[in-house]
Amino acid sequence: MKNFIYSKLTGLILLAGVTLLSSCLKDDRYVDFGASKPIAELPISGLTNFSKDAFTEAGDTIVRQFAVNIASPSIPTTDTKVTLAVDNSVIAAYAKIDNSVSYVAMPANAFVFTDVSVTIAKGTRTKIVSVTIYKNKLDPSLSYMLPIVIKDASGTTISGNFGIHYYHVIGNHFAGVYKWDYLRYNNSSGTGTPTTDSKGQSATLSPVTPTQFEVASGYLGLRYEVTFTQNAGTYSNFAVAINADDAAALADxxxxxxxxxxxxxxxxxxxxxxxxKFIFKFKVHNNDNGSDRSLQDTYYK
Known part of the structure; x- marks a missing residue:
């Protein structure tokens, strides 16, 4: 079994410090920072970070590390015990907000989460914990959610915005990490010697719905939005477009x-x-200097 370790430990620790001044200010329970009491939170979580909680890594076994943080005006002087749990009631609550994807609870044999009781020692703010999922235990046609929440923080206020990790897997047959080749021609014909000829890079096809995924192109990261239909394991009617928000930001x-x-x-x-294997292309025109670019991206296993 392949084992992919997804870890940005240093970044999480740094972010936890930044959270002292950022996420708490965004929390509706934390208005007056200077006068407020500590808040227990899960940095890079909540609805605003929902897409980041998607499991898209390659391999059958994925280990995702995350931080439990105490955000406060000063360093805590006492230990803080934080209780975490998998709470499947969150799935129904989320469906009331966004029902574009129908999620089911991740089966018990498809994940391991043992860090349910976390003690953040006095003089520190952050503890790193992990959850492991086994993708080969999941039906690839179904979409799963594994909500991890802060249940209790020993009297410390629990963040209203950053108290839940919405870990999830969208049942999209094509999601995952691919190899990636990129060609750029500094002309409108897409012929001749390419200005850029990049081969063997990696790119992630991120699921949007069970029948839609997006992936960044080599040109300024503009995203291709790809839709298709599926019927009993047969995939057809593929269509591609540049993400509308990206196109607007490019144009203005x-x-x-x-x-x-x-x-x-x-x-x-x-x-x-x-x-x-997917090959897409498009062309752009610089309205300021009149130059043209022809771009082509190839994604393959």
Whole structure:
């Protein structure tokens, strides 16, 4: 069994410190920072970070580390015991907010979460814990959620915005990590010697719904939005477009510092759903200097 360790431990610790001034200020229970009491939270969690809680890593076994943090005006002078739990009642509550994907509870044999009782020692703010899931125990056609919540914090206020990790797997056959080749031509024809010819990089096809995924292109990270239909394991009717928000940011100069329009919309060069290989292309025109670019991205297993 492959084992993929997803760990940004240093970043989490640094973020926990930043949270002292950021996430608490955003929390509706934490208005006056200077006069407020400590808050227990899970940095990089909550609805605003829902997409970051998707399990898209390669391999059958995924270990995801996350921080439990005490945000306060000063360093805690006493130990803080925080109780965590998997709370499947969150799934129904989430469905009332967004029902575009139908999630079911992750089966007990598909994950291990033992860090249910965490003690954050006095003089510190953060404790790193982990959860492990086994993707080979899941039905790839179903979407699962594994909500991990702060249940108790020994009297410390629990964050209203950052108290839940909505860990989830969207049942999308094509989601995951792919190899990636990128071609860029500094012309409108897409011929000749490419200015950029990058091969063997990696890219993640992130699930949006069971029949839609998105993936960044090599050109300024513009995202391809790919839709398809599925019927009894057969995949067809593939379509691709550049993410509308990305296209707008490109056109108004926000993204590149110059006003660039998509002169030829994204199109499919080829799709092989069995081999899981996708080739997309599009063209852009710089309205400030009149230059053209032809771009092509290939994603494959």
């Amino acid at each position: 100069g926000t993204l590149a510092g110059a006003k660039i329009s998509i002169s030829s919309p994204a199109e499919i060069v080829s799709v092989d759903p069995i081999a899981q």
